[in-house]
Amino acid sequence: MSTSSAAHIFQILRLVCNESKPLGATEISKRLGLSLTTAHRGLHTLDTAGYLSRYQSSARFEAGPACRSLMHGFFAKFPLRDVAIPYLQRLSVMSGETASLFVPVGGYVLRIASLKGTNEVIQTASLGETRALHDSAAGYAMAAWQSSEQRRRYCEVTGQTLDEARIAEIRKVGFAVGTGSADDRHVAFPILGEQDAVLGAIALEGSVWGNGNQTDAAIDTYKVIARHMSEVAQSNSTKYRDIFAHLDLAEVELPVAS
């Protein structure tokens, strides 16, 4: 098997998956610098395997059912999701905000469950979206309970900084808040296993913090709910542990949401 033909296939697949509109062979060959024959064969192979499907019977393609089952298969690796759903339901109904569960994946946090808020203005959140650890309230909520060695390694690999003063404050109050800009007034609570192992974080994504919709007392209540979820997760800590903890941070590189 030639590695280069597999490489072409995955180039085509990634291009189509990351495009918001369906793509045809001509455009693919142009954008990837492949011959039209290679693009045609690639599309046909991906279609046959279920990774792409024709958009409304046209000659253009979009992500297919096999991509969907890969995503579901990947999400299924995080059983913490099943534990979280009722807590997210309760948090979103109490706060009116979108409530999401994030888990650590390398130096990123990944949103694997999300329940829409009921307030008039809400933030929508897509599943499978990743953010850098230093770039979100959920990431900071997790970073704050990592070891200082883990944080040092993160900064070394990514060239980013983690604000240690902010981390000290998060550990004191028990939750992380967003930057305070109009679209980041999120509040995130860590989900901790035995010996404070970081399993994930629950974030209320919306105008929660600072001129936001929520009182301090309400946020305290949400913190208690998140802690209850931690207690449930602690009863089976190995099951919910970080399954990618053995990978070096430098091995995992993912696109981040802007």
Place this chain on the structure above:
Amino acid sequence: MTDISDTNKGQSNLNIATLRTLKVLSAFANRSGPLGVTEVSRTLSMSKNMAYRTLKTLEHEGYLVRAASGKRYMLGPGVLRLRGHIAEEQFDIRVLCKPYLQRLHETTRESVFLSVILGRNHVTIDSVEAHGTRVSHNPRGLLVPLHASPASRALLAHLSDEEIETYLKVACPLERFTDSTITKPEALWDEVRLVRARGYARGYGDHYANATYISFPVLDATGRPHAAVTIGAPKDRMSEEDVDRLLPRMQAIIDELNQQSSLYNADAHIEFEGAVT
């Protein structure tokens, strides 16, 4: 599984080797545990050498990573690059049930509630309220133990016997809310059997005493509960006989809702230990 190379022989416009690589990747989607060279070669009928090279290619592309336990592979974070725009549609029980709550309200003119299990309790997450004198929405986020109220009993009855045993173990002594709250385990088992046989739970004034209630489960294809839908009305406006009279019309709407909810899996596992009390 059909041998790909045989079925597609002669199709020059198909890259057989790459197709095999994609099939190997797909094999990981439906697996909870990791797969090694031997399993892949056996499952997909290919030589060990070929399985090895295919796994290496997929590892190189970032779609597979070594599992923590050693030589075998599991889906890696790289698959997140194939998210496309498909992952955004997601299952939300509230969204699924909303139109049915509305129809139940139009049929009964009374308040309708949607509740889900949270640990040892149910919590109400949505409602359509009647006008004037009515049964009002439980305070947002209020927790009601799984042995009290029709919504709780409708949910409890559709858990497994082992789960009900566990609930009884952690929740005993069962908390009493009114004179008619079921607090004896044997009586609760009788009620579980009754709810399973009927397909709904009636109100006994066992949690709130002043209204008439009936509660239906919303289930997945295996009979696991997603949620319970409860219709509640002031006693003087809806008697138990009125409930009997409305039952076929309510049940028809609930049946339709269950056809929809059976397309999605409900939680396979409920955590009672250490859960909110």
